[in-house]
Ligand SMILES: Nc1ncnc2c1ncn2[C@@H]1O[C@H](/C=C/CNC(=O)c2cc([N+](=O)[O-])cc(O)c2O)[C@@H](O)[C@H]1O
């Protein structure tokens with residue numbers, strides 16, 4: 001029977017990456033996407049920008065919207081201080097299943113809570129589910145038309161505090177025009193664009209970093 005691309009990506013990790021070594025999992029996925037099949041991971045050019053923002057924020061509480069195969073979950077969680085956790089939301093059960101195995105191969109299952117479900121349903125439950133009050137860092141990488149509604153939901157649920165950092169992938173390609181317009185024009189955000197390229201290609205893309213001003 002035919003396999004799916006996420007299954008083939010996982011197989012490449014299991015074959016090439018060293019168990020318990022997050023960097024080798026990241027390298028195995030990037031190698032697979034450059035040499036076998038493109039996949040929508042933040043990738044090896046935007047990834048270091050993500051890394052630098054995570055290190056700068058050094059979040060005690062971090063949220064990711066859209067796990068997919070777990071590539072950015074591994075990138076983020078490998079940098080988190082001991083005792084801190086990444087909560088990542090994924091509504092496609094098959095992708096969640098692959099991501100759990102990628103995360104396990106990286107040895108990061110104790111630093112990552114993967115919750116299956118839609119962000120719109122789960123965000124209002126985050127405080128109760130995880131006993132947190134606000135997120136220090138949010139990485140948005142799910143369906144592009146959900147970035148703005150979910151940002152507004154985070155605001156409404158008071159899950160952002162003065163200084164919370166939002167980092168959004170693909171603000172140019174595929175593009176998130178309504179989200180960009182909001183964070184760049186709202187007096188409640190200080191926004192900055194990090195120009196880069198769409199993963200594994202020469203097409204322009206970039207990350208938008210927005211700090212919530214309270
Ligand atoms: N509301 C929600 N709650 C939970 N999980 C959700 C969700 N909406 C989507 N997801 C999940 O997030 C991933 C979608 C990513 C969309 N990215 C993309 O469409 C994408 C496309 C390109 N591209 O076309 O070049 C490049 C990229 O870097 C991209 O991230 C999938 O795993 C999907 O199941």
Ligand SMILES: [Mg+2]
Pocket residue numbers: 040041042141169170
């Ligand atoms: Mg993306």
